Amino acid sequence: MKEIAQVLLETGAVLIDLKKPFKLVSGRQSPVYVDCRRLISFPAAREAVTQGFMELVEREIGLGKIDVIAGGETAGIPFATLLARQLKKPMIYVRKEPKGYGVGGPAGRRQPAEGAQIEGVLQAGQRVLLVEDLVTDGGSKLRFKEGIARAGGIVEDCLTVFEYFSERAELHRARDVLKEHGLRLHSLTDWDEVLALAEAEGRFTALDIEQILEFLQEL
Numbered sequence: 001m002k003e004i005a006q007v008l009l010e011t012g013a014v015l016i017d018l019k020k021p022f023k024l025v026s027g028r029q030s031p032v033y034v035d036c037r038r039l040i041s042f043p044a045a046r047e048a049v050t051q052g053f054m055e056l057v058e059r060e061i062g063l064g065k066i067d068v069i070a071g072g073e074t075a076g077i078p079f080a081t082l083l084a085r086q087l088k089k090p091m092i093y094v095r096k097e098p099k100g101y102g103v104g105g106p107a108g109r110r111q112p113a114e115g116a117q118i119e120g121v122l123q124a125g126q127r128v129l130l131v132e133d134l135v136t137d138g139g140s141k142l143r144f145k146e147g148i149a150r151a152g153g154i155v156e157d158c159l160t161v162f163e164y165f166s167e168r169a170e171l172h173r174a175r176d177v178l179k180e181h182g183l184r185l186h187s188l189t190d191w192d193e194v195l196a197l198a199e200a201e202g203r204f205t206a207l208d209i210e211q212i213l214e215f216l217q218e219l
Contacts, residue, residue: 001052004161005193007045009203013038014194016204018211024136028219032212034194036133036161040078050082052188053131053159060186061157063087067126068153070094072133072144079161080131092120092128094144117147124152134162135185137219138174142181156184163187168195169216191216 008014013035015022021029039045057063071080071093084091098117122128128148135141135158145155158178163185165172171191178185195212198204204212 001188002193002197003048004052004188005197007039007042007048008034008036008162008189008194009198009201011038011042011045014198016208016212018208031215034134034162036079037075039161046082049079049161049188050086053079053083054086056159056186056188057083057087057129060184061129065127065157066129068092068122068128070128070130070144070148070153070155072096072130072140075133076131079133079159083131083159090121092118092122092148094118094130094147096140096143098147116151118151118153122148122151122153126153128153128155130155130158130183132158132160134164135160135174135178135187136164138177138183138185141174141178141183141185145181145183156182158183158185160185160187161189162194163190164216164219165190166192166195166213166216168192169213169219171216171219173219 015033016031018031021031022033024030039049069080069084069089069091071077073093073095077093080091095117130144141158148155164174175185195209199209
C-alpha cells in the first residue's frame with residue numbers, strides 16, 4: 001500500500017547510511033534499516049496500519065477464519081493489540097523462545113508452565129492470526145508458528161507491516177520459505193513501494209537506490 005510506504009518515510013522509519021551500515025538481527029551488515037517500532041509513537045501512523053490490516057483481513061483472509069490475534073515478541077505486540085481491539089478478538093503473544101517459569105494450562109486449572117512460549121489464553125484448535133512488524137527471511141515467523149502450534153493453535157496466516165520483498169531485486173525469499181511451511185504472508189508494503197516513492201520524492205538518489213537494490217539482491 002502506497003499509504004503505508006508514505007507513513008514509513010514520513011516517520012523516519014526507513015534509514016539509509018551507505019558509509020556506516022546497520023547491523024541486522026541476523027548479523028548481516030545493511031545499508032538500510034526499517035524500524036516499524038517507531039510507528040507506535042504516531043497516532044495517524046497507528047491508525048493507517050490498523051486500517052490497512054483490517055482491509056487485508058477482509059480481502060485476503062476472512063474475519064470468520066480468525067479466533068485469536070497473536071503478536072510476536074516484541075515488536076509485533078503493539079500492532080496485534082491495535083488490531084485485536086478493532087476486530088474485537090481475543091489476543092495472545094508468543095515469545096521468541098520458551099520461558100522456564102510461570103503458570104499455564106486450561107482456564108480453571110492453571111499449572112506450572114515450564115517451556116511455555118505463549119502468554120494469554122489459547123484453546124486447542126483455535127485459529128490464530130500472527131501479527132508482526134516486518135519480515136526479512138521468515139525465520140522468526142516460523143519459530144512463532146511452531147510455538148503456537150505446540151500450544152494447540154492453528155496458524156495459517158501472518159500479517160506484517162513491512163516485507164523484505166522486491167521484484168526489482170528478485171527478492172522473495174520470505175514468501176517462499178513461509179509458503180513451504182504452510183504460512184501465508186500478507187504485507188502492507190515492501191521495498192519496491194518504498195524505494196519507488198522515496199525516489200519520486202527525492203528522498204533517495206539514483207545511486208542510493210542502485211546500492212540498496214544491489215544489497216537486496218544478495219539476501
